[in-house]
Amino acid sequence: MVTFSGFRRGGADVAETAxxxxxxxxxxxxxxxxLDARTRLLAGQxxxxxxxxxxxGLPSLVMSDGPIGVRGVHWSADDPSVALPSPTALAATWDPALAHRAGVLLAQEARRKGVHVLLAPTVNLHRSPLGGRHFEAYSEDPYLTGRIGAEYVRGVQSGGVGTTVKHFVANDAETDRFTVNNVVSERALRELYLAPFEYIVENAHPWGIMTAxxxxxxxxxxxHHYLVNEVLRGAWGFDGVNVSDWLAARSTxxxxxxxxxxAMPGPRTVYGEALARAVRDGEADEAQVDEAVRRVLRLxxxxxxxxxxxxxxxxxPETVDGTSLAREIARRSFVLVRNExxxxxLRPxxxxxxxxxARDARVLGGGSATVFPARTVSPLDGLTAALPEGSLSYAVGADPSTELAIADRGFELxxxxxxxxxxxxGTRSAPNGQLQWVGSDLPxxxxxxxxxxxxxxxTFTPRESGxxxxxxxxxxxxxxTIGGTTYYDDVQRPAKDDPFVSFFGAPEPRAEVELTAGEPVDVSLVHAVHFPDDAALKVVAFSLAHQEPQRDPDELIAEAAAAARAADTAVVVVATTERVESEGFDRTDLRLPGRQDDLVRAVAAxxxxxxxxxxxxxxxxxxxxDDVAAVLLTWFPGQEGGAALADVLTGAHEPGGRLPTTWGSLADAPITRVVPENGELPYDEDVFIGYRAWEKHGRTPAYSFGHGLGYTHWTYESVEVEGTAEGATVTVRLRNTGDRPGREVVQLYLAPGEPGPTRPARGLAGFAGVEAAPGESVEATVELPCRAFEIWDEATGSWSFVKGSYEIQVGRSITDRRITATINV
Incomplete structure (x- = not known):
């Protein structure tokens, strides 16, 4: 077992005594x-x-959603939070130390909001590109996920705030997520889906895990007695709490x-009174209740x-400036995949x-990861501040959203x-048109x-007439009611049987009103509240939505092309929407919504x-x-995304990101099935997901795992290996051969001499970031984990060390491997 500090027990006597x-x-x-108090403690109030x-001597223990911010107990823009870039962005930095700093900031935010436990990080894997919630997870690779996740956990807990690593386990898609039976081989579970959790438990000692x-x-x-009690607690020695995902617990x-x-949330759960009754009736073991209570008290x-x-x-830890850290993570995460x-x-x-x-930035994904920043810097804001006055023009071009958005700009509610x-x-302020009062969170x-x-x-003051x-x-x-006229007075019913439909569902258009720019109009949306008698949780959740006048798309694209023609450089910002990437559903394709592809083609021409x-x-x-000069991937960049974009485009900072997952077309993607059949989703690909699957099937993606360009050039000069598989150290020497300072992510892939049909051709085994001035030579030192030489043997139910010759392939991505060395084990 590993203590919170990361050192093995039996070290400092003071830590042991504490x-x-x-x-x-x-x-x-x-x-x-x-008994009643003990069982009550195990159920959310x-x-x-x-x-x-x-x-x-126990006050109420408070939890809150993450992972990019700390929402607190109020699901409202009335209680703002620092909004960091998406987890995919954090993983794209390939910088565990930066993840640690993010965790420190989030602990600081949690303490400010009276939160004791952060419901994060999400360390599920990008099994298929269609996963609708992948923005909330780190990567397709378990090792990269574990490294980033472990430092995130250590950072949060260094601030005295607990984490719950989630969602344990194989929660890799959203379709039928409450009922789907994922059929996964033991080997795939161990080598892929359990691996990040195991790494984090061993190296960061999280105080909590969330089961899916x-x-x-x-x-x-x-x-799941086997995976929780025998693997997580038994083999790994996890001594923290196990909390259910919200409404996941079904049986006392x-x-x-x-x-x-x-069992969360409360007050109606399978624990509490139901558990006390089960103990008294001889159906539940009181000793197991005591063990659970002991773990909660330990937390x-x-x-x-x-x-x-x-x-x-x-x-x-020292106080962290949230604004500057959000901006730093964003620019360090941006991946420049093309720069012809x-x-x-940008040139003058x-x-x-x-x-x-570019004007109305999307800075975070939809669903329970949503927080409400006090400010958001759009690309238009960032570039307006950074570029010389009069040098920047703006055109809408094409709107990716075909539906209404939550009432925000121009509304005072x-x-x-x-x-x-x-x-x-009672009354309460409403900074935007979304109300979500959950449980006791009432005015x-x-x-x-x-x-x-x-x-x-x-009131609403429009910025456009029409x-x-x-x-x-x-x-x-x-x-x-708009402007004194009632346009809708009826009942909206759920489109599907999902308890979170009111959080994640699409708005229904109910009125079209002719308005004049700059002239305020009164608005009112009245909701008749109803709490069903059998409701597990009392919730007031609804939103006022709005969409500006819609112009002819061809006309907008033509205007954008004209603006591009008159400029020296055109910068087109394309985006997904909340109906494309969000909790609660998976994607059906990988296309950009609306006419954005047409827009890019017109501007490039x-x-x-x-x-x-x-x-x-x-x-x-x-x-x-291939028809544009440059492509820059900015993920969901958080509240400072526009400022970070200006930093990178102007060259004040280089884009620091590398791809944490493979980018390619849906037609070429090796794994596309996320919809269960008869309640089951077989993971037939076994251990071949992500770049492993792309290589096995001989398919070429648009951009490979690990790819990313900077503003300088690097030459890999030498690689040396010392030690054995139980403790191998790889030293890589490389030189900045460009004319700008830069940062390089040195990636090590381990390739077995005889991979065979059931073993991937290579896998990420280590990485390190280095910085150098123009002409400077630097060394990157990487420790190779022993696990990189092991596979899970289903026959023996244990890890098996595979002897033989391995090639250590060093480079800039899974496909751009520059230099090699051999190790025999």
Whole structure:
């Protein structure tokens, strides 16, 4: 077992004594709790917290969603958070130290919001490019995922805040995620899907794990005794808590026997009163209840809220500036995959910025990862500030969204709560048109028993004249009034049986109103609140949505082409939308939405110096990539994305990213199945996902795993190997042969001499970042993990060391391998 600091137990006597003292306090607290209190502690009291138990000196323990920010207990823009770039962006930095700093910032944010446990990081793998939530996970490669995830965990927990590494395990797609049975071989589980979790448990000692919705090989993960109790806790020595994904727990006795400690959210769960009753009826083991309670109390002690227990962290890290770190991570994550004739950095001259996403930036993915930053810097904002006055023009070009968005720009709104007698009982500000009050998160003076209606009301000042469309996102009875006219007074019903449909569903258009730019109009959306008697959680969730007047797409594209023709360089920003990448559904294709491909082709035809900025969290098809001068992938870049983009385009900083996942067309992708059949999704590809699958099938992607260009050039001069497989060290010497300082990510791939049909041709075994001035030579030192020489032997149920000759292939990507060495083991 590994302690929080990362050093093996038995090291410093002080650390050992502190842990022993915490355990003593945990045992004393456990002894003060009767059965009802113990089982109550294992069940959420609301959406985000566990109940306080004063008799044990325990206040309420609070959890919050991540992974790019800390939302807190309020799911609202009224409680802003720092918004970092997407996890795919963080992985694209190939910099564990930067991930650590991100974790430190998030711990700081958590403490500011009174949060003890962050529900992050997500370390599932990019099995298929169609996975709708891949922006929230790091990579297709388990080793890169583990390295980044471990430092993220260490960073968060260095700030005294717990993590819950998720979603354990094989939660790699969204289709039927509550019920799907993923059929995965033991070898694929061990070598791929469990591997990041194992690495993080061994090297970062997370204080929590979150078990997933899905079933693995016939057993739902919240009841998976083998994977939780025998593998996670037994073989790996994990001593933290196991919390369910929200609403994932289905069985009281099954979850307890399967090793689940906390069933979230509350107040209605399979634990609490149901668990106490099961113990008294002889259906559940009270000793297992005590073990679960002990782990929860241990978590409380570690984060410093159990009375009498010394927290793990007593000296907090230095304060981090969230704005500057968000900007640094963004520019370090941007991957320059094409740069013909050195069009980047931008040369002096006129720049035409084009694209709806350049003005209204998409900085994060949809779903539970959503946070609400206090500010967002769009590409238009960033370039306007960075370029000489008068040198930048802007054209919309093409709007990627074909549906309404949450009411935001131009709206000034607040929420009014009324009782059944239509009397106002409470109010709350509403920075945008989205309300999500979950559990006890209600305005002051409002209770679930007295709340009858909620009205979103205020004014809207349009920035364009013409027909504006208004709509509603949510389920239930609504009345929509614009400018004194009621356009909708009816009931919206859910399109499918998903408990999160009101969070993730598409808005329904309900009114088209002719408005004049600059002239305010009154708006009102009234929702009649209804809480079903059998509801596991009481939620008020709905949104006012809006869409600006829609112009003829051909006309907009023609205007963009004209602007490009008049400029020295054209920068086109293309993007996905919340209906393309979000929690709750998978993708059906990899195309950019709307007419954006047509837009890029038209601009490229008008200006040979066309730079395309791709604003997506995971791969999309780029059918025009060979027709433009440069392609820059910016992921979901967080709140400072526009400022970071200006840094990179102008050359103030180089793009530092390398691809953490393969980019290619759907037609060429080796693994495309994410839809179960008869409730099952077989992982027939076994250990061949990502670049392993592309190589096995002999297919050429658009851009390979690990690829990324900078603004300088590197020559790989030599590679030396010392030691054996149990402790091999690889030293690579390389030189910056360009005319600018730069950073290079040195990547090591280990290729067995005889891979055979069941073993990948090569796999990522190590990496390191180096920096050098022009002409300077530097060394990168990489430790080869012993696990790189092992495979899982299903016959023996253990890791098997494979002897033989291996080639260590060093380079800039999986396909751009520059220099080699051989090791015999």
């Amino acid at each position: 842990e022993e003292r915490r355990e003593a306090v945990v045992e004393a607290a456990l002894g003060k709790l009767d 609301d959406m985000w917290s566990l109940p306080a138990l004063p008799e044990a 919705y899905n079933t693995v090989n016939g057993t739902t993960m919240t009841e 006795t099954g979850a307890l026997a399967g090793g689940l400690d906390i 409380a002690a570690r984060v410093g809220i159990l009375e009498g227990a010394e927290p793990v962290v007593t000296d907090l 004739n050195g069009v980047l950095p 001259g006129r720049v035409a910025l084009i694209g709806s996403a 607040h929420a009014v709560c009324r009782d059944a007698a239509d009397q106002v009982i 002051d003076g409002v209770t679930h028993d007295t709340l009858h209606t909620v009205e979103l009301t205020g 027909p504006h469309t208004f709509g509603i996102k949510g389920v239930g009875a609504f009345t929509l 008008a200006n040979p110096n066309t730079v395309v900025v791709v604003n997506s969290g995971s791969p999309v098809e780029l059918p025009w990539r």
